[in-house]
Amino acid sequence: MQRKTRYLVSILAPALICLLAQRSPGADKLNTSYISTTPGSSSVLWVAKEAKIFDKHGIDATVIFISGSVRGIQSILAGEIMIGEGGGPGLASARLAGGDVVAVAGNVNVLPYYLVSQPSIKKHEELRGKIGGTHIAGTTAEFALKVGLKRIGLDPLKDVNLRVIGGAMERMVALQKGIVNFTVVTEAGKAMAERLGYPTVVDMVTLKIPFPQNGIFTSTKLIRENPEFVRRYLRAYVEAIHYFKTHKETTLKIMQKYSRLNDRKILEESWDWHAKFMPESPYPPADGYQLILQDMAEKNPKAAQANVKDYIDTRFIRELEDSGFIKGLSRK
Numbered sequence: 001m002q003r004k005t006r007y008l009v010s011i012l013a014p015a016l017i018c019l020l021a022q023r024s025p026g027a028d029k030l031n032t033s034y035i036s037t038t039p040g041s042s043s044v045l046w047v048a049k050e051a052k053i054f055d056k057h058g059i060d061a062t063v064i065f066i067s068g069s070v071r072g073i074q075s076i077l078a079g080e081i082m083i084g085e086g087g088g089p090g091l092a093s094a095r096l097a098g099g100d101v102v103a104v105a106g107n108v109n110v111l112p113y114y115l116v117s118q119p120s121i122k123k124h125e126e127l128r129g130k131i132g133g134t135h136i137a138g139t140t141a142e143f144a145l146k147v148g149l150k151r152i153g154l155d156p157l158k159d160v161n162l163r164v165i166g167g168a169m170e171r172m173v174a175l176q177k178g179i180v181n182f183t184v185v186t187e188a189g190k191a192m193a194e195r196l197g198y199p200t201v202v203d204m205v206t207l208k209i210p211f212p213q214n215g216i217f218t219s220t221k222l223i224r225e226n227p228e229f230v231r232r233y234l235r236a237y238v239e240a241i242h243y244f245k246t247h248k249e250t251t252l253k254i255m256q257k258y259s260r261l262n263d264r265k266i267l268e269e270s271w272d273w274h275a276k277f278m279p280e281s282p283y284p285p286a287d288g289y290q291l292i293l294q295d296m297a298e299k300n301p302k303a304a305q306a307n308v309k310d311y312i313d314t315r316f317i318r319e320l321e322d323s324g325f326i327k328g329l330s331r332k
Contacts, residue, residue: 028229030059033066033075033084038168038188039255039270041108041214041278042085046258047251048240057236067167070138073217076101082222083233087140088212092292095311096302102223103284103312105234106215107241108277113144115202116193117182118175124152124201133165133180140213141168143292145184147209148202187273188259191266212288223313234316235325241282242329245275280330281321284312 034042045063048054054061066072069087076084077099086101094101121127127149135141146156154160165174171183172192182201185193190200216237223230244251252267261267289311296303320326 028059028232030054030061030083030233031064031081032061032233033064033072033081035066035069035072035085035087035214036168037065037259038186039259039261039267040112040186040188040274043251043255043258043270043274044107044237044240044244044278045085046254047244048236050254050257051240051243051247051250053236053240053243057232057239059232059236068136068139069214070136073099073101076217076219083216083218083230085214086217087143087214088289088292089140089143089296090138091212091215091217091311092289092296092303092306093138096296096300096306100219100221101217102220102310103212103215103217103289104223104230104314104316105237105282106212106284106288107279107282108213108274109210109279109283109285109288110213110277111144111147111204111207111209111211112186112213112273112277113141113148113184113204114186114190114193114200115145115148115182115204116175116185116190116198117201118178119197119199121181121201122199127152127182127201128154128159129161130181131161131163131179133171133174133183134162135166135171136164140211141171141184143295144204144211147295148184148204151204151207152202188261188266188270191269192263195263195266210285210287210291212285212292215282215284220313227316231316231319235320238280238282238317238320238326239329241278241280242326244271245278248275281317281326283314283317286312 034045036042049063066075069090072084073086073090073094075081091101091103134145149156165171168189174180175183255267286308289308293303293306
């Protein structure tokens with residue numbers, strides 16, 4: 001009997017050790033969210049998952065699509081997502097309403113949008129009186145469309161007719177079907193529009209408007225109770241940005257998988273743009289959040305009194321920079 005028991009122990013012990021290792025405190029299960037299926041800034045989270053960078057930093061991540069930054073932030077506020085993607089306008093609205101959400105990283109910190117139109121529209125002046133396709137209120141696309149129109153001298157409320165259509169793909173379909181005359185897109189949408197013969201009438205990228213287009217958000221509660229977890233998440237996130245930039249072909253395959261786009265040119269143009277604009281040290285941009293608050297102050301007096309420092313927490317990216325972690329990635 002003793003011999004049989006020793007035999008069973010010898011067989012089961014290695015499996016038990018492996019199981020305990022898998023369930024070690026360092027391997028935290030996590031649902032994290034991305035907000036766009038367009039190949040672009042959300043690709044960093046896809047890379048962190050597919051290249052097993054989350055695993056490397058002790059995070060067993062399930063990467064979930066939640067359409068639009070407003071819904072992504074609502075999921076954080078509801079406690080359904082501990083940490084995930086969002087856009088600046090949504091965060092500002094949530095904070096002004098008393099929501100516990102803060103930006104801990106930002107991977108696209110300029111307004112990366114373009115206004116594209118039907119071929120009959122040649123100049124931006126011709127957008128006056130036309131129908132524009134937009135996203136739901138509070139999203140980055142909706143904010144960008146209003147900013148773009150203002151920059152060319154058009155009042156979004158008076159000079160055009162804006163219709164809520166939905167995400168980037170839905171807006172492009174609406175443009176193709178003639179439901180709208182123009183819409184707002186990112187670089188991948190611009191490439192797609194031009195392939196279909198729809199011209200770019202406003203290039204907001206050239207204006208270099210500071211803006212928190214996409215970042216990583218969490219709650220101050222999580223930061224307070226488990227800062228080490230946030231630290232490991234952002235370590236993985238920063239490493240995924242580096243991987244995105246330095247492993248082009250693998251990244252393109254990951255972008256193709258999640259976006260379900262097979263057009264190499266569109267994927268490559270999106271990769272080129274983000275490899276150029278995504279910072280190695282992805283600080284949430286204070287000047288971008290200030291711009292949003294200034295815009296919101298026109299209708300919400302609370303925004304004029306807001307302190308932008310309450311909307312961002314830069315400590316984790318600063319730690320990664322000061323420790324040499326970010327610089328060390330480039331030496332690998």
